[in-house]
Amino acid sequence: MKRNIQSIRGMNDYLPATTKIWQKIELILKNVISSYGFHEIRTPILEKTILFNRAIGVITDVVEKEMYTFNDRNNESITLRPENTASCVRACIEHGLLRNNNEQRLWYLGQMFRYERPQKCRYRQFYQFGVEVFGLSDFYIEIELILIVSRLWKIFGIDKVLNLELNSIGSLETRIKYRSILIKFFECNKNKLDNESKSRIYSNPLRILDSKNQDIQNLLNDAPKLFNYIDSKSKFHFKDLCNLLDLVGVKYYINQRLIRGLDYYNDTVFEWVTDTFGLKKTICAGGRYDNLIKELGGKKTPAIGFAIGMERLILLIQETNPKFIENFSEIDIYFASFCNKNNKHIAIMISEKIRDSFPSLRLFIDYSCNNLKKQLSQANKQGAKIVLILGENEIQKNQITIKNLYTKIQKTISQEKVILYISKLLY
Numbered sequence: 001m002k003r004n005i006q007s008i009r010g011m012n013d014y015l016p017a018t019t020k021i022w023q024k025i026e027l028i029l030k031n032v033i034s035s036y037g038f039h040e041i042r043t044p045i046l047e048k049t050i051l052f053n054r055a056i057g058v059i060t061d062v063v064e065k066e067m068y069t070f071n072d073r074n075n076e077s078i079t080l081r082p083e084n085t086a087s088c089v090r091a092c093i094e095h096g097l098l099r100n101n102n103e104q105r106l107w108y109l110g111q112m113f114r115y116e117r118p119q120k121c122r123y124r125q126f127y128q129f130g131v132e133v134f135g136l137s138d139f140y141i142e143i144e145l146i147l148i149v150s151r152l153w154k155i156f157g158i159d160k161v162l163n164l165e166l167n168s169i170g171s172l173e174t175r176i177k178y179r180s181i182l183i184k185f186f187e188c189n190k191n192k193l194d195n196e197s198k199s200r201i202y203s204n205p206l207r208i209l210d211s212k213n214q215d216i217q218n219l220l221n222d223a224p225k226l227f228n229y230i231d232s233k234s235k236f237h238f239k240d241l242c243n244l245l246d247l248v249g250v251k252y253y254i255n256q257r258l259i260r261g262l263d264y265y266n267d268t269v270f271e272w273v274t275d276t277f278g279l280k281k282t283i284c285a286g287g288r289y290d291n292l293i294k295e296l297g298g299k300k301t302p303a304i305g306f307a308i309g310m311e312r313l314i315l316l317i318q319e320t321n322p323k324f325i326e327n328f329s330e331i332d333i334y335f336a337s338f339c340n341k342n343n344k345h346i347a348i349m350i351s352e353k354i355r356d357s358f359p360s361l362r363l364f365i366d367y368s369c370n371n372l373k374k375q376l377s378q379a380n381k382q383g384a385k386i387v388l389i390l391g392e393n394e395i396q397k398n399q400i401t402i403k404n405l406y407t408k409i410q411k412t413i414s415q416e417k418v419i420l421y422i423s424k425l426l427y
Contacts, residue, residue: 009124010116010118011123011124012123022314028152029109029308030109033131033148036105037105039105040106040107040109041088041108042110043081043108045080045111046079046081047079047081047087048077048079049078051296052067052079054295055296056264066082066115066116067079067080067082067114068080068114068115080113081112081113082112082113082114083128084128084130084307085130085132085264085305086292086296088106088108089292089296098134098135098299098301101301104135105131106131106133107129108132109128109129111125111126112126112127113126120277121277121309121315123311126309127311128307128308128310129307129310129313130306131145132303132304132305133303134293135302135303136302136304139240139268142268142288142304143244143248145286145305145306146164146245146270147248149284150250156313157321158317162316163251163252163274164252164253164270166238166241166253166254166268167256167257167258167269168227168267169259169269169287170227170234170266171230171266172266174229174230177229178226178229182206182208182223183202183205185223185224193208194216196211197211197213210257210258210259217257225256226259242254255271258270258271260287264289264291264292265287265288266291270285270306271286272284276316276319276320277315277319283309284306284307284313286304286305286307287306289303289305329382330384331363331384332361332384333363333385333386333388334364335347335363335365335366335387335388335390336366336375336387337391338391339368343392344367346415347365347390348365353418354419354422357419357422357423358422358426372389372391375387386403386405386426387402388402388418399412399415400412400415400418
């Protein structure tokens with residue numbers, strides 16, 4: 001007997017019971033970001049490997065350990081995208097969207113791929129909702145992005161379990177100077193480092209700053225602080241950002257060890273974190289990357305963005321605000337009818353007229369032969385607002401019964417008046 005074929009480890013199926021939750025959350029994300037004047041961009045899942053090597057940095061966990069990279073039939077190295085910022089930059093350069101420093105405000109939603117050990121909220125195929133802004137250098141756009149995310153947390157009812165962490169990592173030149181200072185510190189304390197940190201001393205010492213090893217974190221209390229070495233321009237930029245956050249009432253914590261894991265960041269970086277899952281987890285992260293466009297072949301252009309991990313976001317909503325999920329309605333109208341061909345035929349014809357008049361309404365016809373009680377029970381389970389009932393009496397009199405499941409009031413009317421009556425009930 002042949003064995004069943006199963007999905008690849010760390011790459012999950014999302015079935016209808018789950019996708020309806022995803023769709024509700026995705027709709028809110030799209031509506032909110034569109035209300036701020038952003039436009040969707042869709043990029044390929046596969047890119048040339050050199051794109052991520054140049055953008056992310058060769059000496060990073062993502063490039064060294066986590067990318068799905070292989071040669072195609074032309075023997076060209078290609079990679080399943082591990083993140084989408086580099087792809088968005090590549091697309092904007094390739095299609096001339098950044099000519100004359102044109103401002104671009106973009107958003108995306110899609111799958112990313114990283115070869116990691118699968119665990120709760122960390123998968124090999126995962127989804128990100130992200131935002132990228134090109135052409136704006138001042139801190140006002142940083143404030144706007146932070147306000148957008150803060151608004152989303154309030155809508156989802158999770159703002160009380162998330163904390164905003166901020167830092168400024170200065171310019172690339174600043175980090176080069178700081179890097180040499182940090183290397184000397186780690187050389188003097190090499191016996192206190194774990195093997196992973198030792199391997200990073202000369203290749204990428206800044207990555208040691210966000211080590212999950214508590215002993216390393218204790219050691220870092222005595223390490224030189226990056227913020228003390230950044231230039232005055234970066235300091236004033238960060239001060240203005242914090243002052244405006246205070247003015248608009250956004251709470252934040254300055255975390256001087258926050259650096260972000262990708263090489264292309266500069267100046268402002270930020271994360272929203274939660275300890276709801278027992279360990280500190282990042283739900284949303286981003287920052288400035290003003291040098292990336294030039295690095296990938298375009299003109300130097302200021303840029304900033306963020307990405308939200310969808311699996312983590314959805315799990316956080318489910319665990320901390322389950323009412324948001326429970327209040328989800330799958331359909332607007334549930335059509336219940338008795339089990340004979342004539343009733344079903346008429347139900348279909350009436351339903352199509354309703355759909356013609358109200359294209360956005362979600363209407364479900366029950367084609368089963370269940371009794372009326374079971375059909376009404378199913379309507380309640382699916383969160384229907386009203387039920388249309390077509391029984392033998394209604395058929396004989398050319399009528400239909402409409403029941404409002406919220407008020408429990410029902411009324412039998414002529415089939416010709418169903419459009420008008422629905423309009424009064426739902427609009």
